[in-house]
Amino acid sequence: MGPGPSEIHPAVYRALASPVIGHLDPAYLEVVDRMAELLRPLFGTKNRLTNATPGTGTSGMEACVANLVGPGDAVLCCIHGYFGDRIRQMCERQEAEVTCIEEEWGKPTDPDKVEAALKQKRFKVITVVHAETSTGVQQPMDDIARLARQHGAMILLDTVTSLGGVEVKVDEWGIDAAYSCSQKCIGCPPGLSPVTFSERALEALKSRTTPVRSWYLDIQLLDGYWGAHGYHHTSSSTLNYGLFEALLLAHEEGIEQRFARHLKNHHAFEAGIEAMGMAMHVAAEHRLPLLNTVRIPEGVDDAALRQYLLKSFNLEIGGGLGALKGLVWRVGLMGHSSSPEKILLLLSALSVALAAQGVKTDLAEGQSAAMKVLQ
Amino acid sequence: MGPGPSEIHPAVYRALASPVIGHLDPAYLEVVDRMAELLRPLFGTKNRLTNATPGTGTSGMEACVANLVGPGDAVLCCIHGYFGDRIRQMCERQEAEVTCIEEEWGKPTDPDKVEAALKQKRFKVITVVHAETSTGVQQPMDDIARLARQHGAMILLDTVTSLGGVEVKVDEWGIDAAYSCSQKCIGCPPGLSPVTFSERALEALKSRTTPVRSWYLDIQLLDGYWGAHGYHHTSSSTLNYGLFEALLLAHEEGIEQRFARHLKNHHAFEAGIEAMGMAMHVAAEHRLPLLNTVRIPEGVDDAALRQYLLKSFNLEIGGGLGALKGLVWRVGLMGHSSSPEKILLLLSALSVALAAQGVKTDLAEGQSAAMKVLQ
Numbered sequence: 001m002g003p004g005p006s007e008i009h010p011a012v013y014r015a016l017a018s019p020v021i022g023h024l025d026p027a028y029l030e031v032v033d034r035m036a037e038l039l040r041p042l043f044g045t046k047n048r049l050t051n052a053t054p055g056t057g058t059s060g061m062e063a064c065v066a067n068l069v070g071p072g073d074a075v076l077c078c079i080h081g082y083f084g085d086r087i088r089q090m091c092e093r094q095e096a097e098v099t100c101i102e103e104e105w106g107k108p109t110d111p112d113k114v115e116a117a118l119k120q121k122r123f124k125v126i127t128v129v130h131a132e133t134s135t136g137v138q139q140p141m142d143d144i145a146r147l148a149r150q151h152g153a154m155i156l157l158d159t160v161t162s163l164g165g166v167e168v169k170v171d172e173w174g175i176d177a178a179y180s181c182s183q184k185c186i187g188c189p190p191g192l193s194p195v196t197f198s199e200r201a202l203e204a205l206k207s208r209t210t211p212v213r214s215w216y217l218d219i220q221l222l223d224g225y226w227g228a229h230g231y232h233h234t235s236s237s238t239l240n241y242g243l244f245e246a247l248l249l250a251h252e253e254g255i256e257q258r259f260a261r262h263l264k265n266h267h268a269f270e271a272g273i274e275a276m277g278m279a280m281h282v283a284a285e286h287r288l289p290l291l292n293t294v295r296i297p298e299g300v301d302d303a304a305l306r307q308y309l310l311k312s313f314n315l316e317i318g319g320g321l322g323a324l325k326g327l328v329w330r331v332g333l334m335g336h337s338s339s340p341e342k343i344l345l346l347l348s349a350l351s352v353a354l355a356a357q358g359v360k361t362d363l364a365e366g367q368s369a370a371m372k373v374l375q
Numbered sequence: 376m377g378p379g380p381s382e383i384h385p386a387v388y389r390a391l392a393s394p395v396i397g398h399l400d401p402a403y404l405e406v407v408d409r410m411a412e413l414l415r416p417l418f419g420t421k422n423r424l425t426n427a428t429p430g431t432g433t434s435g436m437e438a439c440v441a442n443l444v445g446p447g448d449a450v451l452c453c454i455h456g457y458f459g460d461r462i463r464q465m466c467e468r469q470e471a472e473v474t475c476i477e478e479e480w481g482k483p484t485d486p487d488k489v490e491a492a493l494k495q496k497r498f499k500v501i502t503v504v505h506a507e508t509s510t511g512v513q514q515p516m517d518d519i520a521r522l523a524r525q526h527g528a529m530i531l532l533d534t535v536t537s538l539g540g541v542e543v544k545v546d547e548w549g550i551d552a553a554y555s556c557s558q559k560c561i562g563c564p565p566g567l568s569p570v571t572f573s574e575r576a577l578e579a580l581k582s583r584t585t586p587v588r589s590w591y592l593d594i595q596l597l598d599g600y601w602g603a604h605g606y607h608h609t610s611s612s613t614l615n616y617g618l619f620e621a622l623l624l625a626h627e628e629g630i631e632q633r634f635a636r637h638l639k640n641h642h643a644f645e646a647g648i649e650a651m652g653m654a655m656h657v658a659a660e661h662r663l664p665l666l667n668t669v670r671i672p673e674g675v676d677d678a679a680l681r682q683y684l685l686k687s688f689n690l691e692i693g694g695g696l697g698a699l700k701g702l703v704w705r706v707g708l709m710g711h712s713s714s715p716e717k718i719l720l721l722l723s724a725l726s727v728a729l730a731a732q733g734v735k736t737d738l739a740e741g742q743s744a745a746m747k748v749l750q
Contacts, residue, residue: 005612025685056608062589093588190613191613216437236614239614316396
């Protein structure tokens with residue numbers, strides 16, 4: 001129940017043990033094609049170029065940055081957490097001219113600041129994190145999307161923690177490149193990164209004057225495999241069968257129903273935490289249902305508590321990253337892990353672990369508040 | 376029985392279905408540590424920085440190139456097949472000054488040509504493919520290694536098809552960066568790339584004046600996870616458990632015994648092919664035991680024959696790549712796929728598939744010649 005990997009459905013485990021077949025086998029290329037069909041509704045896109053890069057979510061981040069951003073390109077990085085800053089680092093490695101808008105960790109980027117920046121300078125790309133895994137903030141996208149359109153800037157969007165858990169609207173927002181990961185709300189093991197690129201992004205790529213530095217993650221070369229079925233890399237049938245099965249399960253549940261389940265379970269969890277006398281880090285209107293940051297009560301030994309949960313209950317929650325280290329816990333309610341029984345278990349385990357450090361919480365109130373939401 | 380992925384041992388399939396755990400879980404970090412211990416003997420190295428990059432073999436190639444090669448660096452690329460040329464493309468994307476030594480596809484690089492090049496210019500890095508998957512050639516390394524030492528050049532070595540199947544001597548040859556893959560002689564599914572870097576390579580990295588363009592494959596950042604157990608990427612426990620199990624199986628068999636098995640099965644296969652009246656593409660002294668290029672007999676429809684094998688016998692062999700397209704078949708005898716029963720099956724299936732195209736071969740002679748080697 002940390003920031004991922006989330007729990008894996010038994011059907012996905014079975015898929016992982018399927019016989020390995022060749023990356024150019026006609027039967028496997030069908031899976032490659034269908035992967036795109038299953039991912040598009042989650043991204044909210046009709047983009048032809050939609051599939052999964054052969055690496056973790058960070059490989060998808062690098063694929064988006066390395067393809068869209070070149071030397072001297074003006075890039076506006078919206079940073080309100082650890083991953084927004086990771087994108088900035090990648091842009092700088094591509095020798096872009098980077099301008100940053102930084103927000104306190106726990107708040108989203110203010111569209112007014114984006115507007116002010118866009119009025120001062122012409123930007124090729126704006127980078128945005130839709131769901132900041134380090135803070136538990138969900139970035140409202142409508143205003144930033146409108147501003148980007150008005151000023152002719154492309155948007156590069158991190159949906160690592162949002163894809164499959166809340167609505168992502170790549171086409172409606174006019175996103176040009178977005179990436180995610182396999183191991184959070186989609187519920188597959190880590191190792192793959194769903195990505196999607198707009199036709200405008202592909203056009204921009206074709207007019208680049210410098211080659212994409214990465215051969216492995218050059219999206220036009222990857223398209224030569226995904227789209228044209230030519231050899232580029234030895235795609236892992238193991239991981240792709242797992243992702244395929246996880247996506248089938250998501251569609252079987254129904255995309256809308258899946259979002260509703262994640263939201264309801266989040267409301268139950270936050271109600272429970274607050275009724276127990278603890279506090280959520282993010283203001284209610286910006287909370288990400290999938291990644292919940294809980295403020296660590298004063299006087300609690302963070303590392304000792306997380307070790308206690310792991311040793312006594314085989315239960316993992318995340319510590320704070322960067323600016324929030326030691327200040328919050330990160331609780332994932334993603335994919336197969338987003339369930340009433342997990343919430344009850346965690347509230348209960350937290351009360352025991354806190355009691356072991358002499359910190360009293362009202363578990364009965366917490367359970368009752370959570371159950372009111374769940375029923 | 377193509378150029379990989381090879382067959383997977385049942386124990387590895389079981390490992391792939393192991394419960395997914397977090398990349399920073401203490402129990403998992405033990406696996407990360409032990410991965411290095413199990414890989415070092417295969418690479419023939421004591422290099423501390425030894426582990427597996429989170430991507431296919433091409434991610435390992437890119438990790439080696441992007442870290443060792445920067446803008447303006449003089450690089451000597453030894454090219455005698457498809458993958459040597461892929462390294463060249465990557466070096467050029469890093470803005471290196473590339474000089475090429477090209478050989479006919481089916482022959483190794485001539486050390487005299489390397490010596491001539493080294494006398495003309497000072498090179499920072501020489502790139503070499505130990506086992507060229509596109510041609511079935513094993514590159515003799517002693518002379519090139521000696522020349523590189525004499526002229527103070529680093530060697531970047533591709534061991535994608537050799538690691539775990541024939542001896543690799545990273546320390547003895549003085550290799551500074553080498554990479555491989557998980558799905559060939561090691562016998563794990565694709566998705567990971569074993570790599571090793573020398574201390575000299577790390578020193579060179581620290582004196583770079585430009586940042587490594589790739590954040591995902593920056594070996595110093597990866598070392599921060601493998602060595603210092605800090606967060607960098609969400610390592611796939613699924614694939615790493617598979618690789619771990621495959622490496623345990625290799626050590627259980629015995630490294631020397633494993634090399635001997637691969638060599639003996641190769642000799643049986645080539646004896647069978649030649650006794651059936653067909654020809655190997657590579658001269659006997661340069662044949663790679665693991666990847667066997669068989670010349671396609673005149674008048675045979677290549678694609679139709681491979682489709683026949685796949686449809687009738689669920690048997691995959693590889694077609695020729697690049698300059699050898701339509702001229703050779705590529706037969707992998709790697710890892711769990713390198714066995715007497717596979718050899719007999721393939722000789723038999725080939726004779727049937729050729730007969731279906733009206734080409735007669737002497738299967739009885741082929742079987743008898745193969746069995747003489749195997750007994």
